[in-house]
Structures are given as structure tokens and as C-alpha cells.
Amino acid sequence: MTPPTPATTPAAPDVVAPGLTGTSSTAPAHGTDLSVAVLAGGLSHERDVSLRSGRRVAEALRAAGVDVRLHDVDADLLGFLRTTRPDVVWPLLHGAGGEDGSLRDVLELAGVPYVGTGPRASRAAWDKPIAKERLQQAGLTTPEWLTLPQELFRDLGAAAVLDAVVERFGLPVVVKPTRGGSALGVTRVQRREDLARAMVDCFAYGGSALIEQAVDGIEVAVSVIDSPTGPTALPPVEIVVDGTYDYDARYNAGRVEYFAPARLDDHVARQVATDAVAAHRALDLRHLSRTDMIVRPDGAPTVLEVNVAPGMTETSLFPQAVVAAGHDVPALYRSIAEQALTSVRR
Known part of the structure; x- marks a missing residue:
């Protein structure tokens, strides 16, 4: 996908809503032909990451000549959308609300074009067991798993259940909330005696846990963008971490080394690209995914x-893939916003 040449008309200063402070010192001074409302913040556990993603995308769009306004997701949102009437909304909420389809339902209710996947497909991708089933149906490989609601885990007796888990899957296993992101509540368990603690940590972020077999190897993230010819994979980004790729490692520099593109043989790189596109299609995703x-x-x-809703912070994987592909980040982000507007007009 070749991004369009950035517009030369500078963008207007943005309006900063509660929770979104600070503007780019290079914000242009007059109007543009495209206005985008970037939504970030919210009240999920991933609020801080969302705010950082929102600011980064706003800066990039502004550099591409877009009139950008940042807004939190609060009681003023619908009034803000009615008053400002942006051409496109770019929701950058991570976690519940932003990725579970509910905010997208509201945007459709308001009749506002937006970047990203629709409500129904978002709900399916957000629910990890459902998403894994669809990936398997599409012929993709995903680790074997089981799902345990907190109530069932308690009623059946924690010790007996965990013994059965170890007998079935062996060790190590990974425990994670069935819904959630940014590795919150995720634990890789090496020893049987640590499994109960991992379950407790998981239930702090949701009422149901997904336990899956741990898989060893090279960790990569493959971003996909929609292009005129269909979904296209960007170069894979390899993640090398000292310890676990947890919340702290993801969003604080120093513990992770990234390679973009990943150090993979050509045929493996082609396969991960093919699988990422297949996953994008299997889950009926739109505009972008990771x-x-x-x-x-x-x-x-x-x-x-x-x-x-891939992270867009300074340490996030999607922007690294965009750069590795040779795209200009502001121009590509503008093209994604334009694509959201064009698809509605069609």
C-alpha cells in the first residue's frame, strides 16, 4: 500500500479535552480538508496507554495536514461529536469499551465514520476463546486452551482443577484473562506451586481465565493494513525481552529489544505474513490489526x-512495522483515516 503524499495545508490547533493535556509545538495554524477526532483515555485498566497512543496518532495526523481534535471518552463525547462534526473518528481506547465493540456501537448510533473494526467483529476478537475458535476454523494454529470462570474454579475446588490442568497441558502454561490486553493479568507459570497465584492475579482483571499451553520460540507481531487490493501485512517485528513481555516491558523502554523487520528466514517471514492476513480476514477485521x-x-x-486496536505509543509494535515497511507514518495514518471516510461514502 503506497501512502498518499502528505497534504501541504497545515492543520488547526486541536482542542484538548479532560485527561488529554499537551499539544504538539508544531501544530499548524489554519484549516485543512480533513478533520479527525481522536478518542483516547476511558476508564479501563489501559487508560494511560490509550492516552499515549492518542497523542502519538494526533501528532502524526497533524503532521500530515489533518485538523485533529483529541477527546476523552466521557459524558461530553456525544455533544462534542454533534458540535464539532469531525469527518472521521479514530478510537484509540485499549481494553474494555474501546476494543469490545461497545464504543463502536455508540459511534454507529451517532452516525459517525470511524477507523477500525465494526462492533460485532470487535466483540469476537476481544473474547479470546471465541477468537481462537475462529482462527482454528480458518486453519491457523493456536495453543491448546481451556476457559475457567472464577465461580466454576471455586466451586470445583482450586487444587483439583489445577492438578487436572497440569496433567492435561503439562508445564509451562500461560494464564490470562479471557478479555483484556497489554498483558495485564497474564502470567507464564513454570511451577505447579505458582499456578494458584497466577489464577488470583488473572481474576483481578476479569471474571474468567484462559489457560493455554506455553509455546517457545521467537515472539513476533505482524500488523496488517487494508489496501485497495485487500489486507496487506507489514514487516514482522521481533520482540526480545529480558524476562516476561509484561505491561512494564511493553510501555517502558529498556527491557525489550525490537528487530523490525524480524530476523526470520524469508519463507518464515512470508508465512507469518500470510497467517496474519488470514487472521485479519477470519475475524472480519477492518482498516488495521495486529x-x-x-x-x-x-x-x-x-x-x-x-x-x-493496536497500541500506537512510542514503544508500540504497529508504528515500528510502518517504519520498517518504508512508509511515512503521518501519510499512512492519514490514508487510514481517509479510507474510513471513503468506505462510508461508498
Whole structure:
């Protein structure tokens, strides 16, 4: 996908809503032909990451000549949309509300074009067990798993259930909330005696846990963007982390080394790209997505999960993939916003 040449008309200063402070010092001084409302913040556990993503996307769009306004997701949102009437909304909420389809339902109710996947497909991708079933139906490999609601886990007796888990899957296993992102509540468990604690940590972020077999190998993230010829994979980004790729490692520099593009053989790189596009299609995603995978020692990829609202912070994987592909970040982000507007007009 070749991004359009950035517009030369500068953008107007943005209006900063509660929770979104600070503007770019290079914000242009007069109007443009495209206005985008970037929504960030919200009240999920991932609020801080969302705010950082929102600011980064706003800066990039502004650099591409877009009139950008930042707004939190609060009681003023619908009034703000009615008053400002942006051409496109770019929701950058991570976690519940932003990725579970509910905010997108509201945007459709308001009749506002927006960047990203629709409500129904967002709900399916947000629910990890449902998403894994659809990925398997599409012929993709994903680690074996089971789902345990907190009530059932308690009623059946924690010790007996965990013994059965270890007997079935062996160790290590990964425990994670069935819904959520940014590795919050996620634990890789190496020892049986640590499994109960991992379950407690998981239930702090949701009422149901997904336990899956751990897969060893090279961790990569493959971003996908829609182009005129269909979904297109960007170069994979390899993640090398000291310890676990947890929340702190993801959003604070120093613990992770990234390679963009990933250090993969050509045929493996082609396969992870093919699988990411297949996942994008299997879950009926739109405009952009990111698929997280492990490349096993034999070169076969295993899909861990798919994200409908990839992080856009300074350490996030999607922007790194955009740069690795040779795209100009502001121009590509503008083209994504234009695509959202064009698809509605069609």
C-alpha cells in the first residue's frame, strides 16, 4: 500500500479535552480538508496507554495536514461529536469499551465514520476463546486452551482443577484473562506451586481465565493494513525481552529489544505474513490489526491473539512495522483515516 503524499495545508490547533493535556509545538495554524477526532483515555485498566497512543496518532495526523481534535471518552463525547462534526473518528481506547465493540456501537448510533473494526467483529476478537475458535476454523494454529470462570474454579475446588490442568497441558502454561490486553493479568507459570497465584492475579482483571499451553520460540507481531487490493501485512517485528513481555516491558523502554523487520528466514517471514492476513480476514477485521505469534523452532507460526486496536505509543509494535515497511507514518495514518471516510461514502 503506497501512502498518499502528505497534504501541504497545515492543520488547526486541536482542542484538548479532560485527561488529554499537551499539544504538539508544531501544530499548524489554519484549516485543512480533513478533520479527525481522536478518542483516547476511558476508564479501563489501559487508560494511560490509550492516552499515549492518542497523542502519538494526533501528532502524526497533524503532521500530515489533518485538523485533529483529541477527546476523552466521557459524558461530553456525544455533544462534542454533534458540535464539532469531525469527518472521521479514530478510537484509540485499549481494553474494555474501546476494543469490545461497545464504543463502536455508540459511534454507529451517532452516525459517525470511524477507523477500525465494526462492533460485532470487535466483540469476537476481544473474547479470546471465541477468537481462537475462529482462527482454528480458518486453519491457523493456536495453543491448546481451556476457559475457567472464577465461580466454576471455586466451586470445583482450586487444587483439583489445577492438578487436572497440569496433567492435561503439562508445564509451562500461560494464564490470562479471557478479555483484556497489554498483558495485564497474564502470567507464564513454570511451577505447579505458582499456578494458584497466577489464577488470583488473572481474576483481578476479569471474571474468567484462559489457560493455554506455553509455546517457545521467537515472539513476533505482524500488523496488517487494508489496501485497495485487500489486507496487506507489514514487516514482522521481533520482540526480545529480558524476562516476561509484561505491561512494564511493553510501555517502558529498556527491557525489550525490537528487530523490525524480524530476523526470520524469508519463507518464515512470508508465512507469518500470510497467517496474519488470514487472521485479519477470519475475524472480519477492518482498516488495521495486529496479530501476535510465536515462531516455533521448526519455523511454524502459532497465533496467540489478534488486536483490533493496536497500541500506537512510542514503544508500540504497529508504528515500528510502518517504519520498517518504508512508509511515512503521518501519510499512512492519514490514508487510514481517509479510507474510513471513503468506505462510508461508498
